[in-house]
Amino acid sequence: MFETIRYDVKDGIAWLYLNRPTKLNAFIAQMNREVKEAIKAASSDDQVRCVVISGEGRAFCSGQDLSEVDENMDHGQVLRDHYGPMIMQIRKCEKPIVGAINGVAAGAGFSLALACDFRLVSERASFLNAFVHVGLIPDSGNLYYLTQLVGQAKAAELSILGEKVSAADAVDMGLANRLISVETWEEDVNAFATRLASLPTKAIGLIKRSLKAVTELSFEDYLEQEAQGQRIAGLTNDHREGINAFMGKRKPVYSGQ
Amino acid sequence: MSNFDFIETYFKGSTAVIELNRPRQLNSLNTKMISEIVVAMEAFDRNETVRVIVLSGKGRSFSAGADIDEMTEANPISLELLNQFAEWDRLALIKKPIIGAVHGFVFGGGFELALCCDVLISASNTEFAFPEVGLGVMPGAGGTQRLTKLAGRTKALEWLWTGERISAETALKHGVINKIVYPELLMEEAMKFANKLAKQPPLSLRLIKDSVNKAVDSSLYEGMQYERKNFYLLFATQDQKEGMNAFIEKRKPDYQGK
Known part of the structure; x- marks a missing residue:
């Protein structure tokens, strides 16, 4: 190919x-x-x-x-x-x-x-x-x-x-x-x-968006995008897995989703 | 709601949602789909429980444009007799707030449909374009008029002549859209905005839309007289009493739309 x-x-x-x-x-x-x-x-x-x-x-x-x-x-x-x-x-x-x-x-x-x-x-x-x-x-x-x-x-x-x-x-x-x-x-x-x-892939993608936003947006707009990014991250399975693993004192296993 | 072939509708609180539903064709618009949108919009406009209308597209794009297959054999006489754009004129008569939630491709007729909305919330991945020029034609459902009123003659001519794709950022910069959000949150943000409007006094929203639309088409003096009459008219509403009483009593108003 x-x-x-x-x-x-x-x-x-x-x-x-x-x-x-x-x-x-x-x-x-x-x-x-x-x-x-x-x-x-x-x-x-x-x-x-x-x-x-x-x-x-x-x-x-x-x-x-x-x-x-x-x-x-x-x-x-x-x-x-x-x-x-x-x-x-x-x-x-x-x-x-x-x-x-x-x-x-x-x-x-x-x-x-x-x-x-x-x-x-x-x-x-x-x-x-x-x-x-x-x-x-x-x-x-x-x-x-x-x-x-x-x-x-x-x-x-x-x-x-x-x-x-x-x-x-x-x-x-x-x-x-x-x-x-x-x-x-x-x-x-x-x-x-x-x-x-093996890391939370979706969160990494959202971090990358924020890293880009730093150079592209005003601080006010950046904070708004940050809020949107965190909203999306908060809905991921990996976020739940991270919290559960922390509570259960075990290592998290992230699916990337 | 009655059965539609090309759109889907549902209610969420006092917001009515219309979704273009030809995802495999990237929601390309045919005459039937436009008729269905108009029928749904007019029904929601009359429905007392509905305060805001949201328009969005299912699948990967809001709408990639008009169905070209329908048009290849058209001639001026057939177009005049079909008079398909008369349907679009009815969209301009909807009195309730219409929030467009757009993503992916918003091309041609899809762009014109988006421009019929009062507020546009756009996903960050949206691309807008009027590619008609590349087919030897031009927009016919308000594109040249509405885009020019929003973005001005300078940019409108550039985009319409070249047919090039416009990013969400560019559209925002030139006043074509209201807000850019991450694609994952498009509907959530559109609904949030709808909920914000749903809490406002409906008759105020209605007459504000009426007055602002007047501004687009009339002299300042004429518009001022028109605005004044609408302002006076609101003093005949219960919601005006409710709004002002709530302010004095330092409580939240509860508007009935009367």
Whole structure:
């Protein structure tokens, strides 16, 4: 079904691998489309309670495939037609999304990593806002997310100087959540995703709505959305399960509903 | 209520709910469905126990538009003789508050139907559009008129000419809808608003709607005279006495609609 990515659902986790390893998983329009379709499928699949995005081979994603770029193209339209819809689909997804950054995440690959809820970084990972090196600006939502994660000053530094950020530095500056050694990479990523997949999925989706609302709404409107979110959460089976487990002094077993 | 083919109706307290019920066709409107909506609305408008009417759609969308199949063979003469939009004119004569609760696609005739409501509560996932231009036609049931009165000529022309989809946020920004709520809570929030209105004095609501509608269509002077008469008229109601007495006695009023 997919040619540029691999997509499998197993034990509540949707694994999405960018799968153009000989091109360092560089984006072509087809890959934009397939990532979008896979995220859409994961979003509407009740079996899926966590999504992991990672890269085949040694890179996470090196950004736009330059072989698809020609001098006459309208760069803005490429974003509107291909990258924007993909990033928007990720933003709309109500399942937790983990970026498992196995190697270099450059350009739009960096942007893709930023669009995830979590970034787990392998010791081999690095981030590079390469756009400025070819006279372009960070795109695909890059600076929107980057400024929220590391602040204006650091975001300006990373995007204007275009210096590479190591995995360890990424964790230090709040760009990534966990540094994972190469030896335990797969095991630790799997454990992290499994943990997410066992949490109250509906509540996570509602938390994600509130996190987005922070940047989109006035405080007054935010409080109203928060009230609506809590109303919905209060009606879930998982809320009842959490309360019952707490009362019964046992571990809760969440269904995600 | 009597049996309908394309809508479902029920009562909740003093609110009457009409649900478009062709979910597999995304509630696309056919002439029969419009007739049923009009019949139900007029019945509720006369029903003394009903204070507010809520209009919503079953399934994934409020309404994706008119049934195109019904129209492909139409010609000007057949349309004139069918005079289908006369039914829509009757919707504008409903005196009680109509709250539209919309979600998913609100396209074409579905958008026009939504614009017949007095208040629109929208799910956050709603998309509004007038795609008629893409079929070589244009809205015919009030779309160009009502949208322009709400959003102004500038945006109305842009949306009607391009046929592009408008998000709930954009619709809110331009005064097309009243409130955006999470999709899960659409009916709950619409009913909450209906309950709020159901506690207000019905004749006040009625004459406020009458006066506000007058403002849309008349000069300020004419509208002011009209408003004044409605204001005076309310002093003939029991609810005016009840409202003012309750205020003086520091208690909650209990309105009878008389």
